[in-house]
Amino acid sequence: MSERLKPEPLPRRDFLGLAGLWSAAVAIGGSLIGMSRLPKPSVLPEAGRRFRIGRPEDFPDGTEEILTAEKVLVRSGPQGIAAISLVCTHLGCIVSRESAGFGCPCHGSAFGQNGEVGGGPAPRGLRWLEVSRGVDGRLVVDADREVAPGTWCQV
């Protein structure tokens, strides 16, 4: 017989042993990979981040109000009403209102009057949030919807 028909055979015991080992590894590995999805939440366990802030007349033209619990600043101007998030874009501290704009207590990021980056480590300006009017006429801020800076809600 030629060599081709007589290849070095894999011993039967080795074959069975390896097959057993690999099936165990595939079974365990497969279930682990399947379970690895567990810690990634499919639904975030949080209250909605859409909140009513009041009626337009609560915010007279040319005023600002800081809503501490919602972490937004509501600004009222001739163009309408806007909401600026007070969460620092660097590492999530809450910025405070200063004469020059906003300042972050954690790592010294500075932002201008409209939240644009003025200095420090912040990679981008403060987020402007979508302001809309609900069916009852009250203003609603959606903290999950960012809008371009300078976007005002007409009132």
Added chain:
Amino acid sequence: MATSGTQGLRENLRDLPRNFRDSMIRHEPPVSDRSRSQAVFTNLFLHIHSTRTHVRTLSASATFGLGVAALSFFAILTGTGIALMVYYTPSTDLAYQSIKDLHYVVPTGRLIRNIHRWGAHLMVLAVMLHMCRVFYTASYKAPREFNWVAGMGLFILTLALSFTGYLLPWDQLAYWAVTIGANIAASPRELTDALGITEVFDPGGFQKELLLGASEVGQQALTRFYLLHVIVLPLALAVLLGVHFWRIRKDGGLGHPGQTHNAAGKGVEETEAKRPDAEPQKSYGLMAIVGGTSSATDDEPGTTVPSWPFALRAELLVFMACTLICVALGMAFDAPLKEIANPGVPENPAKAPWYFLGLQEMVSYSAFMGGLVVPAVTVLGLALIPYLDREPEEAGVYLGGARSPRVAWQSALFGFVLSVAAVAVPVNFGWLRSWFPDVSQLVVIFVNPGSLLMAAYAAWSLGVLARTGSTRKSAIALFTCFVVGFLVLTVVATFFRGPNWEFHWSQATWPAH
């Protein structure tokens, strides 16, 4: 017949204590060197030691007992941690109150919590110093390369344990330190935002969500951190500790001058196995008792002493000292507890524990570079040291080899000057944004004092390599630079950073608020 049966039972009852002891303990009473060695050899817990220990291993300056100290602190932390778990409740409503209860109501609760806090600080310190000791004595070299990597794993687990424990009191410090930490995990967004691909590829957001289980620090985060802190990480650390200790034995004990290894650089067992004329394989540990070559070393006889009592006594001494320090600190200083966590008002300044403050200093230039890239490159570089520097060198000598001390102090000086400059230049002159307000965000991310400092250290190390032609000296240069840089940044962040992370020479000049 019946009589002899009862007789036998009576004798068995009478001999029960002795027979039980004999069945449990497999060696003779530990009265001689031989029986004590036998005890070490046959006891599950003691046989992590060899039966004899090299005298150099036991000299205080060889190790300063730092590895045993780290283990001691881990033991103290496990014990006090279990005690704290009796009352601690991992819920955002109750966590803070249960810490208050531990502090004011629970008998000995305050002391136990204080010991836990101080032990955590000291464990981090001991692990860091242990790493320095191993590095400067060249003890990471063959055959101990893998154990250095295992040690790096233990270092990371130690830091992770302390970070996860930081959230549990649910006070202001905890809340804001972990908010910052979680946002560092999310900081790849800096890069993906600048490239405009966050919508489709958001590794930062994924990491943050995995860590917090939500988009903000809340109950889900507390549950996850608690789980990691009390089960996952300690278990992983204990297993890796077992590997670490086992490898110390298998790699031939602690490195010391005069120790030789076979050409393959493998552990001692293989040397034995390759010598067919070696004496009975199984009793390698006992061979030393009857004289002749110990398998652990090729030392002259007389340079080793029985592990019982000498090594055990030294370890007990270190353990006692560690316990004493923890208890003394715990009695003298209370662990801090700020006001209850308030997601609306950050601490100002919000400072991480001291061992993360060097990172926080770099984070104040760029979260992505300072918080993720620099630490990741540093840890990777440290782990690779034994594979990049393979020059044979005697283990166990501090800065052995001609000119090593010189390289070390020159590097220390270089590292010091540059790290001071990395703080002083931005403090006095600002950085890119203040010079060029329209500079691209990508440039701000990559060109910052932290990354420049790291690049300068790497360049210095390569310069030493080119000048001396020695990878060991190059490694000494790099390691020394990083140690000094870490120290400088930590000191600056601890003592000279005030509200808004502004630089202040002393706390007295902090603005009142």
